[in-house]
Amino acid sequence: MTLPSPTLLWFRNDLRLADNPALCRAAETGAPVIALYVLENAAGGRAPVGDAARWWLSRSLQSLGRDLEARGVQLVLRSGDARTIVPDLAHCLGAGLVAWNRRYDPVGIACDSAIKADLKATGVAVDTFGGSLLREPWEVKTQAGDPMRVFTPFWRAHQRLGEPGASLPVPAVLVGSRTPVPSEELASWGLEPTSPNWAAGFAEVWSPGEAGARARLADFLDAGLARYPDERNRPDLASTSRLSPHLRFGELSPVQIWHASEHAGAASGRAGIDKFLSEVGWREFSYHLLFHWPRLAQDNFQARFDAFPWRTDPAGLAAWQRGLTGYPLVDAGMRELWQTGWMHNRVRMVVASFLIKHLMIDWREGEAWFWETLVDADAANNAASWQWVAGSGADAAPYFRVFNPVKQGETFDPKGDYIRRYVPELARLPDSAIHAPWQADDQVLKGAGVRLGVTYPRPIVDHAVARARALDAFQALRGRDDV
Numbered sequence: 315m316t317l318p319s320p321t322l323l324w325f326r327n328d329l330r331l332a333d334n335p336a337l338c339r340a341a342e343t344g345a346p347v348i349a350l351y352v353l354e355n356a357a358g359g360r361a362p363v364g365d366a367a368r369w370w371l372s373r374s375l376q377s378l379g380r381d382l383e384a385r386g387v388q389l390v391l392r393s394g395d396a397r398t399i400v401p402d403l404a405h406c407l408g409a410g411l412v413a414w415n416r417r418y419d420p421v422g423i424a425c426d427s428a429i430k431a432d433l434k435a436t437g438v439a440v441d442t443f444g445g446s447l448l449r450e451p452w453e454v455k456t457q458a459g460d461p462m463r464v465f466t467p468f469w470r471a472h473q474r475l476g477e478p479g480a481s482l483p484v485p486a487v488l489v490g491s492r493t494p495v496p497s498e499e500l501a502s503w504g505l506e507p508t509s510p511n512w513a514a515g516f517a518e519v520w521s522p523g524e525a526g527a528r529a530r531l532a533d534f535l536d537a538g539l540a541r542y543p544d545e546r547n548r549p550d551l552a553s554t555s556r557l558s559p560h561l562r563f564g565e566l567s568p569v570q571i572w573h574a575s576e577h578a579g580a581a582s583g584r585a586g587i588d589k590f591l592s593e594v595g596w597r598e599f600s601y602h603l604l605f606h607w608p609r610l611a612q613d614n615f616q617a618r619f620d621a622f623p624w625r626t627d628p629a630g631l632a633a634w635q636r637g638l639t640g641y642p643l644v645d646a647g648m649r650e651l652w653q654t655g656w657m658h659n660r661v662r663m664v665v666a667s668f669l670i671k672h673l674m675i676d677w678r679e680g681e682a683w684f685w686e687t688l689v690d691a692d693a694a695n696n697a698a699s700w701q702w703v704a705g706s707g708a709d710a711a712p713y714f715r716v717f718n719p720v721k722q723g724e725t726f727d728p729k730g731d732y733i734r735r736y737v738p739e740l741a742r743l744p745d746s747a748i749h750a751p752w753q754a755d756d757q758v759l760k761g762a763g764v765r766l767g768v769t770y771p772r773p774i775v776d777h778a779v780a781r782a783r784a785l786d787a788f789q790a791l792r793g794r795d796d797v
């Protein structure tokens with residue numbers, strides 16, 4: 315008896331078995347399934363997965379590999395150029411079908427289009443699906459059929475399209491290949507740092523993989539959703555879902571989140587679910603922007619910002635990266651990032667504003683640092699958010715809104731617990747001094763063991779002076795035309 319031609323299932327940003335349309339399609343064929351992950355080469359000077367996210371990827375692939383193996387399917391690992399690896403493997407296996415869930419970044423789209431054309435030209439069928447978003451980025455548009463630039467009407471139009479379809483179960487039956495396919499060893503990819511192992515703290519905080527994602531969602535819906543509208547800006551509390559790295563690698567889909575939240579919402583109340591899903595909506599909006607403006611991570615969305623007089627300040631950039639600016643909330647955020655690969659959204663906004671406005675360093679420097687240090691570093695969310703803070707983006711915060719890091723700390727970390735957690739050299743300061751130690755009496759500093767300029771830096775810029783400098787620079791841009 316001749317076996318049906320196998321199906322090659324290419325995993326990318328969808329490292330899960332549940333609600334995975336490409337996997338369902340592969341299962342439906344009844345043919346043997348061979349799963350593939352390709353560690354792709356750097357493109358445009360940037361690795362497709364940043365340093366901290368590589369740690370996550372390593373753990374997530376281990377988890378996916380185990381889950382597939384338990385169902386008799388091999389996860390084949392290859393590294394290099396997907397444009398040659400995928401067609402070569404498909405031909406070598408005699409695959410009748412290659413299936414994948416789409417991606418939306420320009421490098422990914424160009425690569426996938428080329429592979430699809432190549433496969434089709436050689437008689438291999440290709441099926442692609444939407445699996446990372448609630449709606450495909452081109453589905454939401456203005457009445458004139460154009461892409462949208464403002465979040466609120468975007469989200470309204472998105473919601474008018476109706477509920478997302480049902481979330482797909484893990485296929486009941488998957489057929490694996492009887493013959494093992496040569497695969498590279500995950501360990502040989504060196505995804506996890508060793509000397510030094512700067513990711514040592516990550517495993518204490520995170521459980522990469524589909525099971526970890528599901529558990530985190532369940533915990534949040536149970537304990538966090540009802541409090542989310544009131545507490546989501548508080549970095550000192552476990553106030554948000556922390557699902558972002560799971561979403562980044564597609565261990566969970568937004569469709570699953572949507573249905574689970576709607577289900578839990580009955581008990582938690584409408585306010586929590588609406589606010590939470592609107593944040594997931596910001597992720598949809600970022601992807602919409604990246605899809606329609608593929609140079610979102612490179613070019614100012616508003617061209618008038620091209621004339622902005624960014625400063626070159628290597629010492630300021632290094633102090634910011636290392637969490638040594640002398641502003642406790644900024645330093646706590648940058649150290650949370652270093653220690654855990656993640657940072658609370660409120661603090662992301664404050665540290666980004668500090669880099670862009672207090673130091674007047676180009677937002678692209680910040681975007682690049684986050685790309686390498688965040689476990690959730692995401693081509694769409696990172697670029698759109700940096701441009702949002704800079705004021706150069708679509709529907710962005712106005713440039714003249716300069717966060718005061720002291721006031722932000724007093725409002726959102728009122729007792730200084732978050733600062734104490736990540737800036738331990740300030741831990742013994744009283745609440746009244748922790749947000750601005752340079753304003754404290756000598757006696758207070760001494761009592762807390764703080765020696766400014768020795769155990770903790772003095773502020774590298776004065777807030778009022780830096781604010782005025784940034785506003786002057788912005789004033790000069792006024793009157794220039796937007797894109």
Ligand SMILES: Cc1cc2nc3c(=O)[nH]c(=O)nc-3n(C[C@H](O)[C@H](O)[C@H](O)COP(=O)(O)OP(=O)(O)OC[C@H]3O[C@@H](n4cnc5c(N)ncnc54)[C@H](O)[C@@H]3O)c2cc1C
Nearest residue numbers: 554555556557558593594596597659662691692695696699
């Ligand atoms: C300068 C800057 C850079 C950022 N870079 C990234 C990034 O690389 N990757 C990333 O996923 N998010 C990024 N964000 C957005 C946001 O900070 C994170 O998504 C959020 O902190 C993740 O935590 P959470 O999962 O607990 O969020 P929750 O508040 O629980 O929200 C649930 C989900 O909604 C989405 N979401 C929430 N807020 C936003 C937002 N403002 N924009 C887009 N999507 C959002 C995320 O997918 C998140 O997981 C950035 C924000 C800023 C200000």
